[in-house]
Amino acid sequence: MNERACDACMARSWLFGHLAGHLDKARSRIEQVLALEEDALIVAIGGRETARLEREFETVDLDAVRSRVLAAGLDSVCGCDPAYPPRLRALDAPPAVLYVAGGLERVVDLLFEEQPVAIVGSRRATAYGLDVARSLGRGLAVAGVTVVSGMAHGIDSAAHAGALDAGMPTVAVLPGPADRPYPAGKRGLHRRIVAQGAAVSEIPPGTSVWRWMFPARNRIIAALAAMTVVVEAGERSGSLVTARLARGIGRPVGAVPGRVTTPQAKGSTALLASGLAQAVRGPQDVLDQLFGSGVRQVVDPRREPPAELRPLLEAIAEGHETGAALARAGFAPEQGLAALAALELEGFVHRGAGGRFRVAP
Amino acid sequence: MLARRIPSILPAMSRTEAIEVTRIHSIAGLHASGLVQARPFRAPHHTISPSGLVGGGAPPRPGEATLANHGVLFLDELAEFQRSTLDALRQPLEDGCVTIVRGQRALVFPTRFMLVAATNPCPCGFAGVGDRCRCGEADLRRHSRRLSGPLLDRMDLLINVERPTEQELRGPAQTSSARARERVAHARERQRFRLAGCAARCNGEMDARVVRRHVTLEEAAERALARAYTVGALSARGRHRVLRVAQTIADLAGHGRVTHADLLTALSLRQRGDADATLAA
Numbered sequence: 001m002n003e004r005a006c007d008a009c010m011a012r013s014w015l016f017g018h019l020a021g022h023l024d025k026a027r028s029r030i031e032q033v034l035a036l037e038e039d040a041l042i043v044a045i046g047g048r049e050t051a052r053l054e055r056e057f058e059t060v061d062l063d064a065v066r067s068r069v070l071a072a073g074l075d076s077v078c079g080c081d082p083a084y085p086p087r088l089r090a091l092d093a094p095p096a097v098l099y100v101a102g103g104l105e106r107v108v109d110l111l112f113e114e115q116p117v118a119i120v121g122s123r124r125a126t127a128y129g130l131d132v133a134r135s136l137g138r139g140l141a142v143a144g145v146t147v148v149s150g151m152a153h154g155i156d157s158a159a160h161a162g163a164l165d166a167g168m169p170t171v172a173v174l175p176g177p178a179d180r181p182y183p184a185g186k187r188g189l190h191r192r193i194v195a196q197g198a199a200v201s202e203i204p205p206g207t208s209v210w211r212w213m214f215p216a217r218n219r220i221i222a223a224l225a226a227m228t229v230v231v232e233a234g235e236r237s238g239s240l241v242t243a244r245l246a247r248g249i250g251r252p253v254g255a256v257p258g259r260v261t262t263p264q265a266k267g268s269t270a271l272l273a274s275g276l277a278q279a280v281r282g283p284q285d286v287l288d289q290l291f292g293s294g295v296r297q298v299v300d301p302r303r304e305p306p307a308e309l310r311p312l313l314e315a316i317a318e319g320h321e322t323g324a325a326l327a328r329a330g331f332a333p334e335q336g337l338a339a340l341a342a343l344e345l346e347g348f349v350h351r352g353a354g355g356r357f358r359v360a361p
Numbered sequence: 362m363l364a365r366r367i368p369s370i371l372p373a374m375s376r377t378e379a380i381e382v383t384r385i386h387s388i389a390g391l392h393a394s395g396l397v398q399a400r401p402f403r404a405p406h407h408t409i410s411p412s413g414l415v416g417g418g419a420p421p422r423p424g425e426a427t428l429a430n431h432g433v434l435f436l437d438e439l440a441e442f443q444r445s446t447l448d449a450l451r452q453p454l455e456d457g458c459v460t461i462v463r464g465q466r467a468l469v470f471p472t473r474f475m476l477v478a479a480t481n482p483c484p485c486g487f488a489g490v491g492d493r494c495r496c497g498e499a500d501l502r503r504h505s506r507r508l509s510g511p512l513l514d515r516m517d518l519l520i521n522v523e524r525p526t527e528q529e530l531r532g533p534a535q536t537s538s539a540r541a542r543e544r545v546a547h548a549r550e551r552q553r554f555r556l557a558g559c560a561a562r563c564n565g566e567m568d569a570r571v572v573r574r575h576v577t578l579e580e581a582a583e584r585a586l587a588r589a590y591t592v593g594a595l596s597a598r599g600r601h602r603v604l605r606v607a608q609t610i611a612d613l614a615g616h617g618r619v620t621h622a623d624l625l626t627a628l629s630l631r632q633r634g635d636a637d638a639t640l641a642a
Contacts (some may be wrong), residue, residue, distance in 0.1 A: 185502075322521070338622040341629035345588055 002075040002083075002104040005097045006061055009078030012038055013059055013097035014065050017204040019045055023119060024047075027212045034216060035093035042275045043316035045119065057304075065204070072179045072205035075104035085111045088250040095202030099180040101196035110171055111195065111224055112248050115290045116146040118225035118246070120218075120239040121155025121232040122264045127358055129232035129264065129351070130158040132135045132256050132282075135360065137162025137170070139283025139298045145290070146171055148225045150217060151193065152187055155239075160193055169197030173224065175217040177201055215241055219324060222246035227290055229254040229280050233267035240267045247276065252289055254280035312339050321356040363522070364477045368400040369538040371475075372546050378431045381471065385430055389423055401432030403474075407441040411449035421461045421468050426453045429474035439478040440507045447512050450476075454515055476516075480508060482515075506549045517565070518604050518630045548612035564609045569601055577609045581621035589628055603627045 005013070009270060015038055016023075022045045026033045038057060046053045063133035077083045078097045083104055088094045098106050105208040110116065110147045119136055121129060131192050133155045135145045141163035149156040149171040163170035172193045176182045178201040181190035194200055203213060204221060218238055222228055222245040230253070246355055258265025272278035287296045305313055312331060320329045326336050340357060343349045349357045374382065379396050385393040386401075405414060405425045416424035426434060436442060453459045453472035461468045484500050513519070552563050555575055561567045568577065578586065586603070589595050595603060607619045607627035616623065 064487070334626065337629045338625035341625035342585070343586065344629070345592065345594065345625075 002026070002077070002100075003066065003070070004081040004083055004104065005076040005078035009080060009096040010062055010065060010076075011057070011060055013078075013095075013202065013204055014060055014062075014204070015143055016096070017207040018056070019053075020207050022046075023212045024210050027215070030212045031093060031219065033212075034081070034219075035300070043345050066204055069099065072177065073101065074178055074205055075100040075107075076329065077104055077107075083108055085224060086231050087111070087226070088220065088223045090221060093219075094223070095220060096201055096203075098202060099178045099204065100198050100200050102194040106169065106198045107171070107200060110146040110169055111148075111223050114144060114146055115226035116148045116171065116224055117286055117290070118148045118221045118228040118242065119155065119159035119231060120149060120221065120228065120242050121230055121268070122234055122237055122239065123152050123154040124264060125157075126231045126258075126262055126264055127156040127356075129155055129256075129258065131358060131360060133158035133231045134162035134165075136231070136256075136280075136283055136286070138166045141166045141168035141170065142299055143283060143296055145287070146197075148173065148221055150174070150221055151182070151199070153183060153186075157186060157189055160189060164189075164192050164196055167196075171197050171224070172199045173217055173221045174199055174201045174335075175203075175213040177203050177205040177207055179205055180209075182209055185266060214238055218242040219245045222251065223249060225251065227254060227286060229251045229256065229286060230268045230271060230277065231256045232258055232262075232264045233271075234264050234315060235266045235270070237267045243271060243277065253277040254286060254289065256280050305343065305346070309339055309343055309348075312336070313343060313348060316357050317359045321358065364404075364433070364437075365402060365537055367433050367475065367477060368402050368425050370541040372542070372547050372549050374398070374400060374431055376502040378424045385427055385470075389428060391428070395497050399475075401429050402435065403432070404435040404437060407436070407438050409442070409446060414446055415449045415453055415459045415472070416461055419463060421463055424459070424517070426450065426459065426472040426474060427470040430471045432474055434476050435473040436476070437479040439480040440504055441632050444507070451512065451515070477523055478516075479522075482521075503568050505608045513594065514598055516631075517606050520630060521627050533572075544613055547615070548609065551615075554610075562628045564601065564605050567605055567608075572601060572608075576619060577617075578607075578619045578624065579621055582607070582624040583621050585621060585624050585628070594628070595631075599631065603631055606630060 016034075023030070023033060029333070033041065035042070041055075041111060042053045042057060043050055049160055051186055055239070072328060074096050076099050079089070079094055084098065085107065088098070117140055119133055121133060125133070137159035141147055147163040147170045149159045149170070149172060151160060153159060153173060160170045160172060168240070170193060171188070173233065174180070174182055178199045181187045190199060200220075215238065218241050222242050226245055226247040227294055228251060230239050230243050243255075246253050253276060255268040255271040257272060257279055258269050272279055278285075278289065283298045287298065288294065300316075312326070315329050315331065320326045323333065323340070327333050331360070332340070340349065344351060350360055351357055364512055379398060382401060383392060383397045386397055403425045409425065412418060412424065414424045415426050416422060439447075454476060457471065459470050461470065468542045484504055550562060556562065556567070556571070559571050559575075561571050586600070589603075591598055603624070607624045610615070610623045610626050611619045614623065
């Protein structure tokens with residue numbers, strides 16, 4: 001286990017975990033709260049319990065705190081250590097300690113040299129949004145760019161899955177402790193991310209998840225990444241917070257054009273319309289922004305579809321999305337079903353809600 | 362409507378089967394006179410209790426699962442059934458019988474039925490159709506949670522049925538039950554021949570050992586199956602089921618060995634269409 005957090009930072013991190021339940025009332029100003037000195041924080045939050053909290057902070061047993069981190073199987077690194085991701089220092093309130101599931105060396109590997117990219121978006125994304133997120137995740141990962149996201153339902157998970165499916169690592173920034181999958185239903189994804197890449201968080205292990213942790217987590221995503229791409233975001237989406245924070249620290253923001261009538265894309269298309277984000281049509285646009293036009297090329301790790309399956313693939317792309325629609329377009333049901341399974345196995349098509357097939361971008 | 366037609370394409374009951382069905386229906390007071398010839402079709406409403414489905418009460422009476430013995434048990438709106446009711450169905454599905462213990466006596470009711478179930482893709486029924494689905498995230502998750510899990514994993518065929526077009530509704534029927542029944546009878550004949558001497562009488566009754574011994578795959582089919590398993594599209598239980606379905610497709614088509622196309626068709630008849638299920642991986 002790598003333990004590279006100094007006593008002062010560890011104590012500060014412990015304090016935020018200890019006060020976690022009290023910080024929701026200051027949720028709207030969480031960035032300022034996270035920037036407060038420890039004494040000021042206790043006074044601001046403590047109310048009548050200030051004296052007790054001050055006493056607890058003075059006498060905190062850091063050995064016990066460290067052993068809890070160890071027991072959770074987490075590495076830790078604080079702002080005073082050279083292994084701390086340098087991009088985080090751009091924040092007004094960088095995390096005192098970053099906890100890592102999956103190994104600190106991986107974080108150093110994935111977040112130092114290369115230019116990581118954050119892919120964020122709606123939890124309730126459309127099939128189109130999920131496809132684009134997955135293909136961005138895959139394309140960027142294969143081009144050697146680390147994909148950073150929040151492991152939430154929808155876009156975040158699709159981006160992680162895209163990178164993992166290509167056999168590449170990815171970094172998840174969790175709202176709660178790094179060893180605790182959040183949302184709980186993403187246990188399987190969390191396991192894969194930790195096995196291949198890393199899950200990080202500023203929240204000490206054993207802390208419950210509170211609402212303020214989501215915007216707080218978003219600022220870490222924005223700061224870790226050299227560029228943030230919003231795939232689909234509703235009008236009040238947390239991904240817009242991530243985009244604003246990224247702009248605030250001078251990082252470029254991209255947005256994927258969505259259908260103007262889709263509520264889940266209102267926020268992301270508004271970013272484009274207002275000129276706050278540049279249009280991202282695929283991984284190549286991101287690579288061009290980061291490394292200069294045409295310096296790095298996207299490589300598709302998939303094999304070419306076999307010639308006999310190509311007409312079917314084209315028919316699906318044209319909107320014949322169901323077995324019956326394909327049958328009307330002239331594909332015999334018996335061969336059609338078998339051909340669809342072949343395409344699905346090789347990752348050329350996905351089966352979405354209601355059994356509709358979509359061409360994987 | 363589709364489900365109601367299933368008994369009509371199944372092969373006729375043997376004399377022992379017919380006697381068993383007649384006895385059960387007679388206990389339940391459903392029987393008029395003579396030997397029951399038609400395979401039973403039972404479609405209980407989704408408000409049914411666990412004991413109504415698998416049997417119970419004092420004195421114990423057979424449930425719908427037993428009344429559907431040698432026939433079809435149809436559960437419409439599967440997601441609306443109570444969780445406990447669906448869980449009660451697991452043992453009879455696995456074992457082909459239910460045991461009901463009352464005081465000093467234990468009764469065993471046979472439950473060898475074909476389970477057919479239908480459900481909407483989401484509570485409003487429009488999931489995947491453009492932007493028409495208006496279900497909340499919580500609704501969708503609750504719906505898919507009810508449908509996921511062990512029961513769905515025990516299903517052999519998972520098919521998305523679409524609204525037929527106006528033309529198809531007006532046009533003549535594509536195939537008739539009589540023709541389908543003939544194909545089924547031929548396929549059953551092949552199965553009986555192949556499975557002679559084992560406990561299984563048809564593909565659906567093959568256990569893992571029988572599958573290993575009697576289901577032979579072409580080399581390309583073998584490769585496709587291995588690939589589906591390694592990419593995680595199949596569980597171990599799913600793999601077994603796909604093999605049985607692939608063998609049945611081969612039997613219907615009149616091939617001896619399972620071809621590449623047979624296996625791919627079986628795969629596409631089983632996979633679930635759920636964007637988030639593939640994400641959770």
